[in-house]
Amino acid sequence: MPRFWKRVFLIALDIASLIFALWASYAIRLSVWTPEVTGERLLLAAFAPVVAIPVFIRLGLYRSVIRYLPEAAIWTILKAMLIATMSWVIIIFLVEMAGQGIVPRSVPFLYFVLGTLLIGGLRFAAKWLLVSGTGLRRNEEPVFIYGAGPAAAQLGRALRGHGNRYVMGLIDDDPASQGRDIGGYRVFSSSDLPFLIERYGIKEIILSMSAIPVAKRPAVLTRLTELGVKIRSLPDISDLVDGRYIVSQIREIEIDELLGRSCVPADTTLLDKAISGKVVMVTGAGGSIGSELCRLIVRRKPKTLILFEASEYALYKIEQELLAVSPQHIVPVLGSVTDAKTVERAIRTHGVEVLYHAAAHKHVPLVEANVLEGIRNNVFGTLTVAKIAAAQNVESFVLISSDKAVRPTNVMGATKRWAELVVRQMAIEAQTRPEKQVFCAVRFGNVIGSNGSVVPLFKQQIAKGGPVTVTDPDMTRYFMAIPEAAELIVQAGALSVGGDVFLLDMGDPVRIGDLAENMIRLAGFQVRNSKSPDSGIAIEVIGKRPGEKLFEELFYDHNNSRPTSHPKIMRADAMAGASCDIDQWLRDLKEAVETEDEARARDLLFALISAEDPPKQVVEHG
Missing domain, CATH: 3.40.50.720 (NAD(P)-binding Rossmann-like Domain)
Structure with missing residues (x-):
């Protein structure tokens, strides 16, 4: 019903209520159900709603939506009825002065009480009917x-x-x-x-x-x-x-709430120190971590933000998102980190001061199946960007690394460890130059919801009714939210003095089998097992894929890690234990990639890590 006709109906209901209240007042006063009807009483009965309705309109009784009528509206109704009754009493007085009859003194009082009960009671009764519902009637x-x-x-x-x-x-x-x-x-x-x-x-x-x-x-x-x-x-x-x-x-x-990670507010001083008022470049700007870094950076008001991305669609998507929320100068650059000319032009043209290198191939099985491309992008892409950053006097270079770089068993992890060693080498060379340049790496585990991670895959499988596929239910992984990871990366970069590998506090590792069960239950389903074999969503074990580890680690040596001023960030001195110059290793690896000798390239990847990194001191189960 249109709002106008609702108000008309409510006014008509109030008129009827006031006339009924007046009749009841006479009936109670005279102790008869049918008081004598005279011309004077009919005239006074007509005046009752005539003076009351304008008062109700003026005090807003017809502006309120009955469904959302607040309890405090009873005071407005009391005030309106009091003014209406007093106005009616004045008319009674004038009628009596004209010798047209006498109204018993208790009638106005009874009229006020009964009118208030009817006007207020009908409104709140209507509200109760509209909002109470019965479940079945309103499909609640x-x-x-x-x-x-x-x-x-x-x-x-x-x-x-x-x-x-x-x-x-x-x-x-x-x-x-x-x-x-x-x-x-x-x-x-x-x-x-x-x-x-x-x-x-x-x-x-x-x-x-x-x-x-x-x-x-x-x-x-x-x-x-x-x-x-x-x-x-x-x-x-x-x-x-x-x-x-x-x-x-x-x-x-969300699943990250179930993990129970304690949240530490970001240190705005560190964030501003790292990026405010500076020319910042992010490689891999369209990826999960890269895009979240860009969202964080634009909120800290950089001078310019350069989005460097190889995927045209990903670059367009993040550029449009940032332009919609931020007036800062945003420059999209389409290109690969392995293209030295494009990287050099982007850094030189815009005078980049801070560079976050997030571009990498991170999907373990895919990189395992495409070894040469993984090496070309993750190792030599990092080398290209780091060398150009050093030559162009970039103040801060931050590599986004992975926990899979610690004692890697797969190509992806090995390439990320090589990237860390490349950054360490650049940090050593930077110490010999007069310009103040900082090269560091930030290492952390899985981020929830990132491209290719297990959480979005589980959500898709649950939405389709299952089964949810896990490689090994006893496998454990570290998880953190993407926004938290981005904040910690920027803060770690601000804490670096050069040659650091920062380790983010990932909390306790999460068992993949428990993660799958919790996600199924969060979606409102039961887990199909021996207790409920005919209902729910099943979990299917498909076995470990090539190169996957049962457990992930964040440290090579716990004794080499030190706390920082931030409770969620630890520092490991990458210079400690540096045993060889990797230049020759890089030349050999480049030759293997250019000749497409995949077997030799794979051997070289792990040979350097075996020579460079100490063996594990504590043997873990599994």
């Missing part, structure tokens, strides 16, 4: 809210009449809150969840994150994922700008 899905704080109560109010969720109650671990009513909802114990889910047919639980301490969130999430319902979360109430957006902020739980 029953949900529970985990948490009993202010954010949970506000969420419950916002969900009334909005969308297709019907809040059955609140869940809380605090015994003091259990059994109480908060915001009109009963608070239940988390231990009762299995029974409550079965009784009410719950398919979804919404977490009010501000009501759950950070230290307890992983345990809560782990417990909830075992219940076979979908889990969503609500951000802290302080993060919501306007209450009407509260429902749209409900989102699915």
Whole structure:
């Protein structure tokens, strides 16, 4: 119904209510159901709504949307009825002065009380009918809210009449809150969840994150994922700008929340020191890490940001994204890091001061199947960019490395270790020059959601109904979020004095089998196993692929690592234990690549690492 006709209907309802209130006032005062109807009484009855309706309009009783009528509106209704009654009393006084009859003194009082009850009661009754719902009638899905704080109560109010969720109650671990009513909802114990889910047919639980301490969130999430319902979360109430957006902020739980990594706020001083007001270049700008670095950099207001990328589509995509949110000068450069002329022109033309080298082939099986291309891009691409950066007096060069560079068993990891050794060599040479140049590497594990990583693959497989394929359920990997990795990379670069290999704190390694099970449960499905062989999503073990390790490491030697001023960043002195100049090794490797001798190239890759790096001192199981 159009808004105009809704107001007309409401005015008509108020007129009828006021006339009924006046009739009831006379009936109560005179103790008869059918008071005598006279001309004076009909005239006064007509005046009652005539003076009341303009007052109601002036005080905004017809501007409010009944569905979202606040409880505080009762005070506006009381004020409106009081003014309307007093205006009507003045008319009564004038009528009595004219000798047209006498109105009993209690009638105006009864009229005020009954009119307030009818005008207010009908509005709040209509609101209750509009927003309460029955589940079946409005096709609503029953949900529970985990948490009993202010954010949970506000969420419950916002969900009334909005969308297709019907809040059955609140869940809380605090015994003091259990059994109480908060915001009109009963608070239940988390231990009762299995029974409550079965009784009410719950398919979804919404977490009010501000009501759950950070230290307890992983345990809560782990417990909830075992219940076979979908889990969503609500951000802290302080993060919501306007209450009407509260429902749209409900989102699915991400896997990084389940890992329980403690978050350390970025040191803005280090970020500004590294990039603010400087000409910054990012190679591999369209990749997972490269694009996140670019998003971070533009927020710190660099003088110029050069996007260097070999993929035309990836370059176009990140350029358009950055131009839409930032007025800074952004320069896209299409080219490969193995093309020395293109790299040199980009650095020289724009006067690059800071360079983040993120361009690399990182997919282990693909690089294992394309050894020569992996070496050409990861090793000689790094050598090309680093040499040109040194010749063009770039102040800071940061290599994005990988935990697979530690005692590598695959070509990708070996090429990243060679890249680290190339950067170390450039750092040694930089110390002999008068210009202050810093060359360093930052080594970390997997980032959640990166191109080619296991998390997006698992999501796709779950969306298709499975099975979820894992190489080995006992395999462990380190994981961190892409934005956190980008922040730590920039901060590590700002801490470098040259020749460093920075190690990012990745937390505890995650078992791949547990990761797959948790992602299945987070999506609201059960894991198909011996306990439930006929339902859920199955996990299929396909075996390790060529070159894959069961465990990953971040250190060659724990004793060579030192803390920095940042609690999530450690420094390993790459100069320590440097035993040989790799120039001859590079010449031999280049010859093998140019002659397409893949077997010799592979042998050279691992031969240098065996000669350069110490053997492992502690033998791990597996």
